[in-house]
Amino acid sequence: MDISKEKKIQFLLQEIIYRRNFVVIVFCLITVSIIFVGLNWPKKFTSSTTIFVEEQNILGPLMEGAAVQTVVVDRAAIAREMIYGHKIIYQLLEKEGLIEKNPDPAVQERIMNSIKGQTKISNARRNLIKIEFQDSDPDKSYRVTNTLANLFIEESLRSKSQESIDAFTFIEMQANEYKEKLQSAEQALKIFRTENVGAQPNMAGQIGTRSAELQRAKSQLEQDLREKKIRKSSLVRQLSGEAQASSAFSRSEQNKTRIADLQAQLDVLRLKYHETYPDIEQIKLQINDLRTTIKKSESQDSNSLSGTSENVEYFTDERVLQNPVYQQLQRDLYNTNTEIETLTARLDQTISQISEQHLKAIRVEEFQTRLHELTRDYDVNHESYTDLMRRREQARVSMNLDIERKGLTLRVDEPAYFPHSPNGLRFLHFLLVGPLVGLILPISILFLWRQIDPKFRSEAQLYNKLGIPMLGKTPHLFTPTETRRETIQFIIFTLMFIGTLSFVIIIGVLRMKGQV
Amino acid sequence: MSKIQKALDKLKLSERSKNNSKQELEGADSSLNDDSVEFKKLNTKISDMFEPDMLTTKEKSDLKIIDAAMTDRLIFNAFRDLRTSVFQKTNKPNPIIMVTSCNYRGGSTFVSLNLAAAIANDETKTSLLIDCNLQNPGLSNLPVTKEEKIGMRDYLMNSAHSIKRIIYPTGIPRLRVIPVGIANQPMAEYFTNNRLKSLFSEIKTRYDQRFIIVDAPPIYENADARILADVCDYVVLTVPYGKVDEEKVLNAARTIGKEKLLGCVFNNQPRPPRLTWK
Numbered sequence: 178m179d180i181s182k183e184k185k186i187q188f189l190l191q192e193i194i195y196r197r198n199f200v201v202i203v204f205c206l207i208t209v210s211i212i213f214v215g216l217n218w219p220k221k222f223t224s225s226t227t228i229f230v231e232e233q234n235i236l237g238p239l240m241e242g243a244a245v246q247t248v249v250v251d252r253a254a255i256a257r258e259m260i261y262g263h264k265i266i267y268q269l270l271e272k273e274g275l276i277e278k279n280p281d282p283a284v285q286e287r288i289m290n291s292i293k294g295q296t297k298i299s300n301a302r303r304n305l306i307k308i309e310f311q312d313s314d315p316d317k318s319y320r321v322t323n324t325l326a327n328l329f330i331e332e333s334l335r336s337k338s339q340e341s342i343d344a345f346t347f348i349e350m351q352a353n354e355y356k357e358k359l360q361s362a363e364q365a366l367k368i369f370r371t372e373n374v375g376a377q378p379n380m381a382g383q384i385g386t387r388s389a390e391l392q393r394a395k396s397q398l399e400q401d402l403r404e405k406k407i408r409k410s411s412l413v414r415q416l417s418g419e420a421q422a423s424s425a426f427s428r429s430e431q432n433k434t435r436i437a438d439l440q441a442q443l444d445v446l447r448l449k450y451h452e453t454y455p456d457i458e459q460i461k462l463q464i465n466d467l468r469t470t471i472k473k474s475e476s477q478d479s480n481s482l483s484g485t486s487e488n489v490e491y492f493t494d495e496r497v498l499q500n501p502v503y504q505q506l507q508r509d510l511y512n513t514n515t516e517i518e519t520l521t522a523r524l525d526q527t528i529s530q531i532s533e534q535h536l537k538a539i540r541v542e543e544f545q546t547r548l549h550e551l552t553r554d555y556d557v558n559h560e561s562y563t564d565l566m567r568r569r570e571q572a573r574v575s576m577n578l579d580i581e582r583k584g585l586t587l588r589v590d591e592p593a594y595f596p597h598s599p600n601g602l603r604f605l606h607f608l609l610v611g612p613l614v615g616l617i618l619p620i621s622i623l624f625l626w627r628q629i630d631p632k633f634r635s636e637a638q639l640y641n642k643l644g645i646p647m648l649g650k651t652p653h654l655f656t657p658t659e660t661r662r663e664t665i666q667f668i669i670f671t672l673m674f675i676g677t678l679s680f681v682i683i684i685g686v687l688r689m690k691g692q693v
Numbered sequence: 694m695s696k697i698q699k700a701l702d703k704l705k706l707s708e709r710s711k712n713n714s715k716q717e718l719e720g721a722d723s724s725l726n727d728d729s730v731e732f733k734k735l736n737t738k739i740s741d742m743f744e745p746d747m748l749t750t751k752e753k754s755d756l757k758i759i760d761a762a763m764t765d766r767l768i769f770n771a772f773r774d775l776r777t778s779v780f781q782k783t784n785k786p787n788p789i790i791m792v793t794s795c796n797y798r799g800g801s802t803f804v805s806l807n808l809a810a811a812i813a814n815d816e817t818k819t820s821l822l823i824d825c826n827l828q829n830p831g832l833s834n835l836p837v838t839k840e841e842k843i844g845m846r847d848y849l850m851n852s853a854h855s856i857k858r859i860i861y862p863t864g865i866p867r868l869r870v871i872p873v874g875i876a877n878q879p880m881a882e883y884f885t886n887n888r889l890k891s892l893f894s895e896i897k898t899r900y901d902q903r904f905i906i907v908d909a910p911p912i913y914e915n916a917d918a919r920i921l922a923d924v925c926d927y928v929v930l931t932v933p934y935g936k937v938d939e940e941k942v943l944n945a946a947r948t949i950g951k952e953k954l955l956g957c958v959f960n961n962q963p964r965p966p967r968l969t970w971k
Contacts (some may be wrong), residue, residue, distance in 0.1 A: 195935065195963035342830050631938040636959035639932060644937060646927060648782075648956035649775035651804060652964045654757050654768045663966035 188635055192623045200619040202672040205677045208615035212684055216606025216693060220599035222315035222320040228229040228306045228330065231586035253300040253307075256329060260308070261293050265328045266380045272324055273317070296325065305590060322593035338579035345572040352565040359558040365552045369378075373544050380541045381642045388534045391527055405517045412510040416503065421476045429585070608685045612678065742819065748836070748864035756834055758865065759807050761814055764965060775804075775958060776811040779904075782955050783927060787897045789956065791825075791925035793909040793918050795937040795945045800960035802831025804931045805908040812904045813868035820904045821860065821896060823871040825921055827883060830873035833909050837861045837870060844874030847884045848892060851876070856895055884920040893924055912945045920946060927955040934961045 193200055258263060266289050270276040301307040306664055308325050312318040443460045450457055633639045636650045655663060687693045729914060747909055753760045757771045779790065792805035820911040824832040832838050842861065848854045848871075863870045883889070907925055911917040922928050928949045932942055946954055 191963050194937075194965055280737075506906065524937070630935070632935050633932055633937060633939070634935050634960075635943065636957070636962075639942065639957060641957060643942055643946070645954070646782075646956040647770060647931075648778045648958050650959040650962050651771045651775065651800075651807070652962040653766055653968045654765070654803070654807075656757055657751065657754050660967050660969055663967045667968055668964055 184635075184637070187621070188627065189624055192634065193620060196619075196623055198666065198670060200623070201674055202624075203552055203619035204612070204615040205673050206615075207618055208611040208677050209679060211607055211611035211614060212681060215602075215604045215611065217685070218602055218607065219313045219372060220603075221311050221601040222318045222596035223309055223311045223600050224315070224318040224593045224596050225307055225309040225591075226322050226326045226589060226593040227301050228308065228326055229302050229586075229588050229590035230306060231588075242627065246486040253298055255335075256306045256308070257298045259332060260296065260298060260329055263289075265325070265332055268317065268328055269321065269324050272328075273320060292321070295307070297323075298553070311601075315599075318594045327447065328590055333587055334579070337575070341572070341576040341579040345569070345576040346566060348569045348572045352569045355558055356560040359555070360561045362555040362558050366542075366548075366555055369547060369551055381538065381545065384534055384538045384541060385562055388538070389530060391531045391534060395524065395527045395531060397525055398520055400574055402517060402520040402524060405520060409510065409513045411518060412506055412513055416506050416510060430468045432471050436464050436471075439464050439467070483550055551678055569613060604688050605685075608681060608688070612681055615677070734786065742867060743862065744866055746864060747866065749943070752836075753810075754814065756822065757803060757806070759814075760809050760810075764969075767964065772807045772811040775808060779808065779812070779929070779955065783904075783963060784968045785926050787901070787905065789893055789897065789907060789924070790927045790928040790929055791904040791907040791909045791918075791920070791921050792929045792958075793912040793945070793949075794931040794960075795911065795913065796933070797911050797914065799911055799933050799936070800931045801911070802826070802908050804929065804958050804960055805906045806964065808863055808929070809868055809904070809906040811864055812906070817868070818902045818904060819867040819869070819900050820906055821869045821900075822863070822903065823907045824873045825884075825897075825907050825917065826910045827873055827917060828910060829917070830935070832870060832872060835861055835863055835870060836959045838872040839901050841875045842872055844955075845871035846876040846878075846883060848874065849888050850878060852888065856899070860896075867891070878928035884917050884924075889924060891922075912948050913941065913959050922949055922953060926952070928953045929955050929958055931958045931960045932962060934959065 269292065270285075275292075276285060280288075295311045297307075297309040297311070299307045299309075306329075308322060308329070310318050310322040310325065312321065393516065439460050443457060443464070446454060446457045446460065452458075626633065631643075636647050639645065640647050684693060697878075726840050742943050748756070748758070750760045750762045754763060759768070759772050763769055783790070792801045792808065794801040805822060809822040812820040822832065823845065824830050824838070824860075827846060830838075838844075838861070842859075843854060844859050848856070848859050857885075859871050859874070861872065893905070897903070900939075908920060909918045909921045912922070912928075914931070928951065930945055932941075942957070
């Protein structure tokens with residue numbers, strides 16, 4: 178069933194006429210109610226401020242690598258968290274005197290929540306944080322916005338510098354710890370070195386060389402010794418052969434020579450001293466002894482010539498002894514013996530030296546290991562310490578940046594302004610909306626009712642829907658009494674309508690004059 | 694002023710009582726001929742119909758009856774149109790048209806009364822209005838029905854009553870009325886009586902060009918209405934503005950039956966109030 182728009186409007190008008198009293202009463206009630214609501218509607222003054230957050234400034238690139246810059250993201254969320262935090266709100270309440278001293282926690286909570294509810298924080302642009310505060314008192318709105326912005330800036334900078342200070346303190350603490358470690362490592366190394374003064378890191382090499390030298394010397398000595406021993410055995414063999422063959426100097430000959438020498442000495446002494454000089458007497462005694470000896474030997478020699486073989490051998494020996502070759506061999510043998518003794522002594526010394534070097538090598542090895550350990554400790558600590566020192570300096574610069582407030586720049590971009598005119602719904606809106614809603618609402622209700630209510634309201638509807646033939650339509654017949662009643666009603670409702678409109682106008686005018 | 698008014702009222706009352714006695718006389722005359730059952734004889738010219746004192750336009754207005762002289766032409770024309778439609782659609786002579794509604798206070802009395810008045814307004818036709826709403830008689834406001842007079846119930850229950858006795862002039866030319874009557878027998882089945890049929894067939898032939906309008910109770914809640922519908926030639930269904938839905942109308946239409954349903958009258962269409970102070 179399609180009903181044209183005109184028809185719909187016509188039906189609606191018909192319904193409005195049918196329910197005219199309802200329309201007028203609802204209109205009056207709604208209009209007056211809305212106007213009353215408007216009269217009591219709290220005025221809302223909003224003050225706002227924007228804070229510019231600059232994360233990259235001239236110092237950024239300059240200090241790149243040297244100082245770490247705090248990166249701030251989603252500023253509105255962070256700002257909201259911060260501002261809605263207990264700390265800032267409480268400071269605000271205290272600063273603005275919005276709360277009594279030692280307030281009831283429940284009251285305080287309520288005030289805080291209402292402040293939070295009145296505050297709106299948003300990201301105006303990427304780097305702009307907008308703080309808005311809405312209140313019925315323009316002055317309060319202005320003051321609170323200002324204070325909030327300042328508290329927020331203070332708090333962000335403080336927390337940022339606090340963060341830097343904390344970082345610095347931590348790094349410094351670490352650095353100090355490492356410093357102590359390094360110092361103790363150094364001390365340990367020093368003590369160790371003092372204890373091992375001669376020890377050199379490259380000593381192992383020296384010892385090796387020395388050991389090798391000694392080994393070589395030992396081999397050489399052993400070789401020499403072997404040679405000498407062979408020589409000795411050879412000499413001994415030679416000597417035994419020569420003894421039989423050759424004759425050597427006789428002992429008397431020797432004694433004679435000795436006497437001659439002593440005689441010469443005596444002569445010299447006699448030149449200087451008397452005969453009684455002890456030395457002269459001594460020498461005289463010696464010469465006599467020697468002569469006695471010679472005599473004895475001569476007698477022995479004569480005895481030996483006619484005596485036993487032993488005597489012959491003695492003579493032979495005596496002869497051998499007088500033999501120069503034998504003597505030469507004898508000297509050589511003596512020499513060789515001496516050399517053997519010398520070499521043996523040297524070999525023993527060398528062997529002891531080698532064992533000494535071996536012990537030394539073991540000691541050096543231990544020393545090396547220990548030294549290595551200590552050095553490693555020292556190196557590690559030193560490296561860490563150096564790194565920490567560098568980091569500490571970075572942290573110090575960062576901290577100084579934040580303390581000097583050069584790191585993160587937060588500044589009020591647009592300061593809070595004093596709101597002179599209220600925002601939100603104003604009385605004028607209520608004044609205009611009141612009658613409009615008053616008219617639209619009942620008509621809409623009627624329209625909707627018409628749509629929902631399945632009852633017939635036009636003959637066309639009846640005919641179109643049911644196909645029942647129509648004979649006609651009969652409008653309402655007003656009796657004179659009804660007419661009179663309707664007239665009175667009409668006058669009353671018209672007056673009500675006009676009265677309401679006049680009320681709207683009068684209230685509007687009074688409001689404009691500021692009397693309401 | 695009020696004294697003059699009272700005097701005029703008195704005068705009117707005395708005239709009415711005179712006319713009533715006249716009508717009774719006429720009724721007595723006709724009752725003489727009644728036994729001969731020659732109704733055709735009675736088909737006297739309409740112009741010869743006895744009319745007691747007429748209702749004024751104002752009186753009619755108070756009774757919610759249309760009048761040719763009324764200023765509210767809208768309603769007058771609406772009923773004239775309705776009358777024309779009825780004339781066009783009825784092809785039987787002297788049809789009995791029942792007016793019923795879909796619901797209680799559906800405006801059947803108003804429509805039937807004014808339809809009858811509109812028909813009677815045509816000088817060539819007469820109309821007879823029968824109040825068959827036995828439980829809630831609708832036509833009790835007319836001056837003629839105000840006083841308790843015998844009517845339908847009496848006729849149906851008592852065979853001694855003649856038709857003529859129960860037909861009354863209304864004060865509207867060419868419009869007669871049969872009131873509901875004074876007999877009151879509880880739980881009585883008035884319409885199952887054969888006298889209803891004989892009554893209807895008799896009144897059909899009583900005058901030429903007579904339209905019999907039956908004001909019936911709402912069709913859906915009353916068996917009387919259904920019995921009446923069977924007896925009547927046509928049924929007019931009144932549908933009040935914004936009171937009934939599709940189901941009710943369809944049920945009513947189904948009960949009546951296609952062949953008898955003359956059509957619907959959409960009643961009580963809202964209109965701006967007439968503002969006069971008289």
